[in-house]
Amino acid sequence: MADNSIVREQLAIGIDIGGTGTKFGIVDHDGNVLFNGEIxxxxxxxxxxxxxxxxxxxxxxxEKAGGIGQFKGIGVGxxxxxxxxxxxxxxxxxxxxxxxxxAKLIEAKFKLPVTLTNDANAAAIGExxxxxxxxxxxxxxxxxxxxxxxxxxxxxxxxxGHDGFAGELGHTIIIPDGRMHPGTGKRGSLESYAxxxxxxxxxxxxxxxxxEPSMLRSIPKEEIDSKKVYEAAIQGDALARHVYEYTGRILxxxxxxxxxxxxxxxxxxxxxxxxxxDLILKPTREHMEANLIQVFQNKVKILISHLKxxxxxxxxxxxxxxxxx
Amino acid sequence: MADNSIVREQLAIGIDIGGTGTKFGIVDHDGNVLFNGEIxxxxxxxxxxxxxxxxxxxxxxxEKAGGIGQFKGIGVGxxxxxxxxxxxxxxxxxxxxxxxxxAKLIEAKFKLPVTLTNDANAAAIGExxxxxxxxxxxxxxxxxxxxxxxxxxxxxxxxxGHDGFAGELGHTIIIPDGRMHPGTGKRGSLESYAxxxxxxxxxxxxxxxxxEPSMLRSIPKEEIDSKKVYEAAIQGDALARHVYEYTGRILxxxxxxxxxxxxxxxxxxxxxxxxxxDLILKPTREHMEANLIQVFQNKVKILISHLKxxxxxxxxxxxxxxxxx
Numbered sequence: 098m099a100d101n102s103i104v105r106e107q108l109a110i111g112i113d114i115g116g117t118g119t120k121f122g123i124v125d126h127d128g129n130v131l132f133n134g135e136i137x138x139x140x141x142x143x144x145x146x147x148x149x150x151x152x153x154x155x156x157x158x159x160e161k162a163g164g165i166g167q168f169k170g171i172g173v174g175x176x177x178x179x180x181x182x183x184x185x186x187x188x189x190x191x192x193x194x195x196x197x198x199x200a201k202l203i204e205a206k207f208k209l210p211v212t213l214t215n216d217a218n219a220a221a222i223g224e225x226x227x228x229x230x231x232x233x234x235x236x237x238x239x240x241x242x243x244x245x246x247x248x249x250x251x252x253x254x255x256x257x258g259h260d261g262f263a264g265e266l267g268h269t270i271i272i273p274d275g276r277m278h279p280g281t282g283k284r285g286s287l288e289s290y291a292x293x294x295x296x297x298x299x300x301x302x303x304x305x306x307x308x309e310p311s312m313l314r315s316i317p318k319e320e321i322d323s324k325k326v327y328e329a330a331i332q333g334d335a336l337a338r339h340v341y342e343y344t345g346r347i348l349x350x351x352x353x354x355x356x357x358x359x360x361x362x363x364x365x366x367x368x369x370x371x372x373x374x375d376l377i378l379k380p381t382r383e384h385m386e387a388n389l390i391q392v393f394q395n396k397v398k399i400l401i402s403h404l405k406x407x408x409x410x411x412x413x414x415x416x417x418x419x420x421x422x
Numbered sequence: 423m424a425d426n427s428i429v430r431e432q433l434a435i436g437i438d439i440g441g442t443g444t445k446f447g448i449v450d451h452d453g454n455v456l457f458n459g460e461i462x463x464x465x466x467x468x469x470x471x472x473x474x475x476x477x478x479x480x481x482x483x484x485e486k487a488g489g490i491g492q493f494k495g496i497g498v499g500x501x502x503x504x505x506x507x508x509x510x511x512x513x514x515x516x517x518x519x520x521x522x523x524x525a526k527l528i529e530a531k532f533k534l535p536v537t538l539t540n541d542a543n544a545a546a547i548g549e550x551x552x553x554x555x556x557x558x559x560x561x562x563x564x565x566x567x568x569x570x571x572x573x574x575x576x577x578x579x580x581x582x583g584h585d586g587f588a589g590e591l592g593h594t595i596i597i598p599d600g601r602m603h604p605g606t607g608k609r610g611s612l613e614s615y616a617x618x619x620x621x622x623x624x625x626x627x628x629x630x631x632x633x634e635p636s637m638l639r640s641i642p643k644e645e646i647d648s649k650k651v652y653e654a655a656i657q658g659d660a661l662a663r664h665v666y667e668y669t670g671r672i673l674x675x676x677x678x679x680x681x682x683x684x685x686x687x688x689x690x691x692x693x694x695x696x697x698x699x700d701l702i703l704k705p706t707r708e709h710m711e712a713n714l715i716q717v718f719q720n721k722v723k724i725l726i727s728h729l730k731x732x733x734x735x736x737x738x739x740x741x742x743x744x745x746x747x
Contacts, residue, residue, distance in 0.1 A: 177717055186717050187715070187716040187717045189715065233584075234584065235583050235584040235588075249683070249684065251576060251579075251581045251583070251588070252577075252579055252581065252582075254576075254577055254579075256576045256577065256581075256684055256685075257577075257685070258560050258576070258684055258685020258686065259558075259559065259560040259685055259686060259687035260685055260687075260721065261685075262685045262717050262718065263560075263576070263683065263684045263685035264683070264684075264685075265682040265683075265685075265715065265717075265718075266682065266683060268682050268715045269678075269679040269682050269683065270675055270678065270679060270713050271598070272598060273596070273597060273675060281715045281716070283713060283715060350595055350598060353594075353595065354594040354595060354679070355683070357590040357591065357593050357594050358574065358588065358589070358590075358591060358594065358680070358683055358684075359574065359581055359583055359588050359589075359683075359684075360581075360582070360583020360584055360585055360586075360587045360588035360589075360590075361583065361584060362584035362585075388595050388608060390512070390514065390590065390593045390606045390608060391512040391606070392502055392511050392512045392587050392590075393587065393590075396585060
């Protein structure tokens with residue numbers, strides 16, 4: 098029970114840095130997101146400009162929540178974020194190149210302790226504490242957004258690896274010599290197919306290499322995006338449905354490989370691509386099962402995150418702040 | 423320090439069941455294999471016949487070591503062995519099909535407590551306790567024998583997964599729609615290429631689809647095996663060297679994917695294929711690095727097990743017996 102006579106830091110800040118947008122929220126001990134906001138990740142080529150804008154926006158929320166004295170700390174989820182060093186290193190989907198001491202920079206600006214991890218790891222922690230993975234000791238979280246991230250939990254613990262960078266399932270090679278990833282220079286990675294960007298390129302490829310009729314043919318290629326493909330698919334457009342079938346085939350293969358690696362009881366999917374529902378889930382499940390050896394078949398649940406839009410990552414990131422010292 | 427005035431069980435039995443042969447040994451607390459032996463895994467289609475033969479052979483060693491009273495227990499490593507249930511389930515490379523309650527059967531025969539795990543998991547424990555992985559908290563053990571097995575250690579713990587079957591890297595799909603695995607019915611798995619059997623089939627494929635001169639052309643195809651390919655390669659046979667180059671290309675890709683999953687500080691390789699030394703290691707290293715995104719490059723050591731022939735698995739299996747209760 099809460100002892101209200103003791104003054105204590107009751108709030109944490111969770112920040113989720115994505116390839117496109119950065120979401121942040123003020124979270125209480127029970128996992129309620131009290132206030133939240135968002136800025137673009139891509140406005141500033143210099144990380145300091147980004148942190149300044151973040152500080153301006155978050156300061157408004159901090160004031161609303163009773164001032165900086167209420168806060169225990171800040172947790173940050175970011176692509177290629179390193180839990181051990183607090184740095185972002187060579188993140189292919191962020192505008193800041195090389196090694197960025199992000200935790201230190203945010204700490205200096207906000208005067209609060211900062212813990213950083215990979216954005217998908219943060220989401221996994223959020224799902225484990227408040228979401229679809231509550232009570233699970235072995236699961237894999239996969240975020241299907243602009244890019245593809247993952248967080249792996251085994252024996253009830255997040256797997257960080259020797260250097261803090263474990264869980265880059267999005268960069269595993271699923272189609273050798275396949276589609277080029279412009280950010281990494283590697284061919285055939287999961288992220289090149291099972292992301293919003295991947296869906297866009299698959300659609301353009303199908304439009305260019307087939308004569309299948311499609312309402313998407315009336316849209317200039319530069320304007321095709323995953324949202325338009327989704328809208329065409331739910332209206333029954335066959336080509337758009339083939340895009341999801343193809344994407345699910347590759348995602349299903351990647352999930353099968355992940356299952357044969359760490360044998361989770363569930364895979365939690367999160368992010369824009371999951372909004373397509375059975376259009377993507379049905380082929381994903383089918384091709385996962387088809388690629389599993391018998392001992393793994395019909396055992397692994399594919400769950401869709403039911404946490405509110407991006408809350409998983411904000412909640413997970415904020416959970417890091419409670420953990421800190 | 424040992425207190426010799428106290429009579430205690432000082433010995434354990436380690437059993438390593440492989441696709442071809444089953445090795446066993448009597449191990450003391452310091453990891454010395456005092457006595458050991460081997461039988462074929464393939465003589466008996468009925469698992470009870472196999473256990474009877476194992477009992478006859480091991481009883482001789484048990485007598486030599488001072489009788490059953492000296493023994494704490496038995497640890498068994500076997501393909502598809504389940505740590506939680508003590509069963510072997512649907513092992514594609516073993517003659518016994520379905521779900522076999524192996525631990526229970528051995529326990530009944532030997533009247534000693536039995537702990538079972540995956541053969542590669544047992545090898546990983548052996549390497550961690552006595553071998554190349556001593557002191558490592560994050561590594562992956564890969565056994566390249568008749569088949570391909572793996573054991574994954576993260577945060578200093580072996581990853582068993584929710585059902586005890588984690589670490590089946592050999593069955594992950596590396597080449598979609600690739601070579602058929604006769605045991606699993608799946609196409610393009612690592613095991614179909616980076617195993618003794620895989621080397622044999624790659625050689626036959628190269629002999630059939632190219633006109634490259636090779637001393638292997640004088641051997642009837644049915645008689646080609648990985649040993650003959652190795653002998654040709656060390657004599658400079660170009661086709662045999664291409665076999666290793668091709669095998670290393672696929673193994674390297676699989677290692678890159680494994681690294682991006684759990685970010686180990688080292689990968690320990692073990693088994694027949696590693697005897698080819700740089701013939702296989704050089705292309706494996708090159709293609710692993712080529713498929714890694716920057717943040718993982720030039721960090722992961724590829725180590726060769728230096729434990730004596732199969733001792734890793736016997737030692738690892740025996741270590742399970744010390745653990746037990």
